[in-house]
Amino acid sequence: MQLGKKELRIIAGLVFLTSFIFIEGISLMSGDFLGSSQRSGNDTISALLQQQQTMAAIDSQRRTSVNKITGIISRYNHSMSETEKERIANEIYKMTKKYPNLNEDFICATITHETGKTWNTQAKSPMGAMGLMQIMPATAAFLATQEGIDWTSADQVLYDPISNIRLGCRYMSELVGTFNHDGALAAYNGGPKRAALWLASNRNDSTLFKETRSYVPAVNKLYDQFRSEGMM
Numbered sequence: 001m002q003l004g005k006k007e008l009r010i011i012a013g014l015v016f017l018t019s020f021i022f023i024e025g026i027s028l029m030s031g032d033f034l035g036s037s038q039r040s041g042n043d044t045i046s047a048l049l050q051q052q053q054t055m056a057a058i059d060s061q062r063r064t065s066v067n068k069i070t071g072i073i074s075r076y077n078h079s080m081s082e083t084e085k086e087r088i089a090n091e092i093y094k095m096t097k098k099y100p101n102l103n104e105d106f107i108c109a110t111i112t113h114e115t116g117k118t119w120n121t122q123a124k125s126p127m128g129a130m131g132l133m134q135i136m137p138a139t140a141a142f143l144a145t146q147e148g149i150d151w152t153s154a155d156q157v158l159y160d161p162i163s164n165i166r167l168g169c170r171y172m173s174e175l176v177g178t179f180n181h182d183g184a185l186a187a188y189n190g191g192p193k194r195a196a197l198w199l200a201s202n203r204n205d206s207t208l209f210k211e212t213r214s215y216v217p218a219v220n221k222l223y224d225q226f227r228s229e230g231m232m
Contacts, residue, residue, distance in 0.1 A: 062090075062093055065089075065093045065096070065104055066086065066089040066090055066093055067089075068104065068229075069085075069088070069089035069092050069093070069104055069108060070082075070085040070086065070089045072108050072112070072226065073085045073088065073089070073119050076112060076115075076117050076118060076119045077118060077119035077120065080119065080121075084121075084161070087161070087162065088132075088161050088162075088165065091161070091162050091165045091166070092104055092107050092108070092165060092169075095107060095165060095166070095169040098169075099169055099170075099172075099173035101173055101176045101177060102169060102172060102173055102176065104226075105223055105226040105227045106181075106223055107165075107169060107172075108222075108226055109219050109220075109222035109223035109225075109226055110133065110168075110172065110185075110188070110219055111132045111133055111165075111168075112222050113215070113218050113219045113222055114129075114132070114133055114134040115132060115134070119132065120132075121159060121160075121161045121164070122159050130154060130155075130158035130159065130164075131158040131159055131160075131161065131164035131168075132161050132164045132165060132168070133164055133165060133167070133168025133169075133172075134168075135158055135164065135167055135168055135171070137154035137158065139171065140154065140157060140158055140167050141154075143167045143170055143171055144157060144163075144167060146170065147166055147167060147170055149163055149166065149167065171188070172184060172188060175187045175188055175192070175195075178192070179192075179195050179196070179199060182203075182216055182220070183195045183196075183198070183199050185215065185216045185219050185220070186198050186199075186208060186212055186215075186216055189209075189211065189212045189215040189216070190208055190209045190211070190212035190215075194207065194208055194209065194212065
């Protein structure tokens, strides 16, 4: 059948309209895809920037804490190398992150008193307690199995300040979790049984050893002093 001019014009119009709709559809789809890609890219950049800011804030906090700890060490030990101070300070900072119930002021106060205000990594008491946190070898050997530290010898483990701090902080954190702050100090010095009796007796000091009676307030005095100094 032969189509007339009118029919041909109608068909041509329909073809043009269909092509126009198809092309516009492709254009809109491309625009949506590009817009979606751009939004996704912007979200990724924002996430990376936020991550960098978080990491920078954490590093700043660590640096501030380490500076304070090295300052405390320098106050009591004038012969320790800067490298050793940094190692010790960084380990103490790590322990505050591992054990949320400990902070650098409390750990530093304990070490300061335990070493007779010397921060001597080779300190040894008449009773045989060793290192910065003055840990008895029998207690340390048990803690080492929990901490994953190879117990070679008391001298090798406890005179290494990093191992000593790891073991001492693990023990102190457990005591704080059981007895809270003052009770933990009493237990650290005089043993858990004495600390439990002391707390059960409404802190009747007669239940404590003579040394422990002065130990708790002495460490707390240093703790309050370091806290009042803020960050350096």
